[in-house]
Amino acid sequence: MEKQERQSKSHVLALPIPAQGHINPMMQFSKRLASKGLHVTVVIFSSKVTKHTRRLGSVEVVTVDFVSYEGKLSSDDYSKQFQAAVTRKLPELVAELNNSSGHPISCLLYDSHLPWLLDTARQLGLTGASLFTQSCAVDNVYYNVHEMQLKIPPEELLVTVSRLPALSPLEITDLPSFVQGMDSESEYSFLLNHVVGQFSNFREADWIFVNTFTTLEEEAVNWLASQRSIKPIGPLIPSFYLDNQLEDDKEYGPSLFKPNPDGCNEWLDSKETGSVVYVSFGSMAALGEEQMAEIAWGLKRSDCNFLWVVRESERKKLPSNFVEESAEKGLIVTWSPQLEVLAHKSVGCFMTHCGWNSTLEALSLGVPMVAMPHWTDQPTNAKCIADVWHVGVRVKENEKGIVTKEEVEGCIREVMEGERGNEMRRNSEKWMKLAKIAVDEGGSSDKSITEFAAELGRKFH
Numbered sequence: 001m002e003k004q005e006r007q008s009k010s011h012v013l014a015l016p017i018p019a020q021g022h023i024n025p026m027m028q029f030s031k032r033l034a035s036k037g038l039h040v041t042v043v044i045f046s047s048k049v050t051k052h053t054r055r056l057g058s059v060e061v062v063t064v065d066f067v068s069y070e071g072k073l074s075s076d077d078y079s080k081q082f083q084a085a086v087t088r089k090l091p092e093l094v095a096e097l098n099n100s101s102g103h104p105i106s107c108l109l110y111d112s113h114l115p116w117l118l119d120t121a122r123q124l125g126l127t128g129a130s131l132f133t134q135s136c137a138v139d140n141v142y143y144n145v146h147e148m149q150l151k152i153p154p155e156e157l158l159v160t161v162s163r164l165p166a167l168s169p170l171e172i173t174d175l176p177s178f179v180q181g182m183d184s185e186s187e188y189s190f191l192l193n194h195v196v197g198q199f200s201n202f203r204e205a206d207w208i209f210v211n212t213f214t215t216l217e218e219e220a221v222n223w224l225a226s227q228r229s230i231k232p233i234g235p236l237i238p239s240f241y242l243d244n245q246l247e248d249d250k251e252y253g254p255s256l257f258k259p260n261p262d263g264c265n266e267w268l269d270s271k272e273t274g275s276v277v278y279v280s281f282g283s284m285a286a287l288g289e290e291q292m293a294e295i296a297w298g299l300k301r302s303d304c305n306f307l308w309v310v311r312e313s314e315r316k317k318l319p320s321n322f323v324e325e326s327a328e329k330g331l332i333v334t335w336s337p338q339l340e341v342l343a344h345k346s347v348g349c350f351m352t353h354c355g356w357n358s359t360l361e362a363l364s365l366g367v368p369m370v371a372m373p374h375w376t377d378q379p380t381n382a383k384c385i386a387d388v389w390h391v392g393v394r395v396k397e398n399e400k401g402i403v404t405k406e407e408v409e410g411c412i413r414e415v416m417e418g419e420r421g422n423e424m425r426r427n428s429e430k431w432m433k434l435a436k437i438a439v440d441e442g443g444s445s446d447k448s449i450t451e452f453a454a455e456l457g458r459k460f461h
């Protein structure tokens with residue numbers, strides 16, 4: 001046994017974008033790889049990691065000081081600085097880890113938003129594997145924009161990508177936000193290039209992984225797979241929530257935020273089954289003051305219990321008397337243990353910005369949604385939630401682009417009360433079962449992970 005432990009293993013170095021919605025799936029993928037016998041180190045370039053365990057199960061976590069990502073997403077400069085820092089540091093880090101771990105690194109697993117890391121992998125003689133953290137439907141849209149943007153005018157391209165063969169017909173407003181705006185020069189042009197750039201060396205990467213599962217997006221997966229081999233490996237959710245067994249795999253791991261206050265679970269325990277609306281717009285979305293007020297009063301009008309995540313940076317936008325006026329029914333926190341919240345029996349509905357992780361988490365835990373997309377891939381996720389998977393309703397904006405309190409109230413009531421809500425709940429439970437099947441031993445996602453681990457092991461020995 002001792003001898004076996006000392007034997008070196010194939011070692012994967014995993015590098016997510018330092019944003020919560022990217023760290024979480026990369027951590028989870030790393031834990032699954034480690035469970036297949038690989039040694040995995042995750043390196044996070046951020047000074048903001050608050051909860052940092054050096055070792056999570058069999059995964060090592062290394063942090064490198066770098067300025068926080070939050071609020072800098074649209075900055076070209078930030079991307080350039082990040083790329084410079086990573087390419088400078090990585091060869092050093094690989095050499096250090098090769099020495100200290102006793103397991104030579106053989107593969108660089110990188111976030112698809114960092115396609116230039118394939119060159120670094122090649123220079124270091126490593127296998128290059130890319131993890132796509134958005135849905136396969138969204139991947140298809142970006143892929144097609146990438147393939148066609150130099151060939152046809154933007155107006156025509158917009159129509160083409162809203163009619164892709166593997167997706168249900170999309171309105172322009174269902175497309176990812178940066179694609180919606182591509183026919184005009186906008187502040188988001190940089191971001192459009194960035195998301196489409198994920199496909200710049202799509203064919204050259206050794207492995208492409210997608211955080212989805214085949215039964216959820218069968219046509220989209222098959223279509224993208226017709227372009228090159230891809231491996232759906234999701235949903236990348238801690239196994240505790242998928243098979244209810246591994247008590248020690250209940251969290252993603254490193255976080256850029258601390259749950260605050262700590263008492264969400266006790267508060268939820270005190271509420272009736274299915275009576276709470278959980279509201280969260282993820283780690284980045286920033287809403288206007290008027291919109292915050294409409295949500296606040298909409299929640300109050302719904303007369304439901306609610307748990308609302310309002311990040312510290314958003315807090316000043318709450319109506320001044322709201323916290324006191326809603327204290328009887330509501331709890332406002334700056335960050336929640338989201339998976340535990342969604343798994344709690346008192347939660348009956350999730351009002352979400354439709355970030356891909358939040359969407360997969362709700363689907364995998366059987367919680368119906370009120371979809372309130374903000375930007376990036378969220379409108380396309382909202383379309384699928386409402387019209388493809390039938391697990392939620394999507395809010396409508398008024399002519400000023402605001403979701404009114406009456407609309408918030410109506411959508412919450414639709415999910416929390418009546419037959420349509422029950423139907424959504426039944427559909428959610430169906431997806432929850434299919435998600436479990438995909439990640440269970442021998443399921444489609446599990447098989448892909450096993451295949452990758454076996455292939456790396458073979459190359460290594």
Ligand code: UDP
Binds near residue numbers: 021022282285335339
């Ligand atoms: N999350 C959390 N607590 C919160 C809000 C979000 O733990 O209060 C987690 C959530 O479970 C998810 C991630 O942060 O895994 C957010 O990712 P998502 O793709 O949903 O949205 P993004 O933050 O990237 O917009």
